[in-house]
Amino acid sequence: MNKLDNNNNLTNNQKQFQKHQYQQQLLKKLKDQGEVKEIPHVKQNIEASNPEVALYVLKESLLRDQNRELLQTSKQYSFGFDSILGAYGSDQSCLKVRNTNLDYDTIVNDNQLLEKHLIEFKQKLSNSLNISIDQIEILGVSKGSFEINFQITGKNSDEQKQKILDNKNQFLKEYCNGQIEYVDYYQQASQYAKGVTLSSDDFNPSHNMSWDGFHEKEQRGPPYHRYDYYFPIGCYGFGLKVKSDGNDDWIKMDGNPNEWRIMYHGTKNQAVSAIVKTGLNCLPNSRQAYDENYCIDEFGNKVNVGKGIYFSDRISVCLGYCSYTQIGNKQFAVIFMSRVDPKKIRQSDRMKPINYFVVNKSEDVRPYRILLHEKK
Missing domain, CATH: 3.90.228 (Phosphoenolpyruvate Carboxykinase; domain 3)
Incomplete structure (x- = not known):
């Protein structure tokens, strides 16, 4: 995290996005090592007829959609996770395009191929929105076929984001046979803790x-x-x-x-x-x-x-x-x-x-x- 903060080649949005990616990796590692526990009594009877499973599924589904998980861990094994969540828990958002025609592993292992696809993506999006290519900020790429996470910056950025969503079918036809979605990858924990109210x-x-x-x-x-x-x-x-x-x-x-x-x-x-x-x-x-x-x-x-x-x-x-x-x-x-x-x-x-x-x-x-x- 300190290396990210001190990396002057990354924008603040790119730093926040990469921290989010590390957060997800950390959760997976903690679970793999057995240092994170899911709600223990659910595991006693993981059947569709178990009412506790129903409540857990509903709550877990809601939380996972907000990139949060209903997990319990101790600070001893959190490796700074609690501080990350606290420091970077403010609302942030990005747009994501998933191209189902491309293979993630093939592209990310070839820097020239990766750069080619990102430039092509920015050029097509720039032409589609009639904005400067400099307003399109690539935050990162992720697996899921091949996903490009990006942000629109500069004047009228909110209008441009909405324009993408309103015309997503046209844009996707020009770029790929994938899908576009608005991703809220950091939500305020207190706000959504109140929203998970099923009982x-x-x-x-x-x-x-x-x-x-x-x-x-x-x-x-x-x-x-x-x-x-x-x-x-x-x-x-x-x-x-x-x-x-x-x-x-x-x-x-x-x-x-x-x-x-x-x-x-x-x-x-x-x-x-x-x-x-x-x-x-x-x-x-x-x-x-x-x-x-x-x-x-x-x-x-x-x-x-x-x-x-x-x-x-x-x-x-x-x-x-x-x-x-x-x-x-x-x-x-x-x-x-x-x-x-x-x-x-x-x-x-x-x-x-x-x-x-x-x-x-x-x-x-x-x-x-x-x-x-x-x-x-």
Whole structure:
């Protein structure tokens, strides 16, 4: 760390980025040496049906998405880790491009090849944004196919970053067949410690269940909206506490006129805690692929699908939107099982073959169970 601080050839952003990289390496070494312990009681029964595993997966997923880990270590073996976290825990950000066409090991072992790719990347980005090549600061490269971590500096840098995100498909077509993402690699520890607030009080154990041994599907729903309910086979479900207005017809399975349809929603890790607390919400400015498609509404009118919350009736589709969390030698993903007002479901002809559905308003969605899916 002292060598980094005294390296006058690196910018402050590059120093901070490399410190972050060392932090991740340190965590791995500590775990490999047995000097870092995960929550000990979870290891006693690492099964999807263990409620402690559910809580651990949810918390660990949230923390890992912020580049933090739910680990315990002593200062004796931290080798300065605590001081690094304390000194460099302020908000910082960078942009990352992942090029899936390139091999990391091949490039980083050839300095000329590495320099060639970085110059090519900066030139294309400079042309795409119509900015000086000097405004593009390479922070470093990392593994994951081949990832370039960079920062836009100078005047209007925030606008340029947003421009990259808004036009990422065009830029990536010009540069690579990869993906671009906004990476917050240092978050304020105190801020996110408050955000990790899941507890056993959020769950209703009486609605816990598994679907092992179930057949694939069965008919459900009221007479005007019969549908195939595909059981979440391979998952273990944890019941959530749901708000009640005194009428629970929506959650029954008797075909009454007010019964809501069962749907699944796969989500990225950082959204889990918020969904448990406040429910599923549609982001008003989000871009969605099918919002201008036509469908038929509950009144028989031809309308646009519109923006909303995406669902599927198949677990396999939702898993494409989830991240797995490693616990011991097992991996788990989180999916929300919700009841949805059948009158408010939108689906265009293009969405039917891929089992996509959209609900425009969060008030028509009620998450009532969290599913843990174990990767086999």
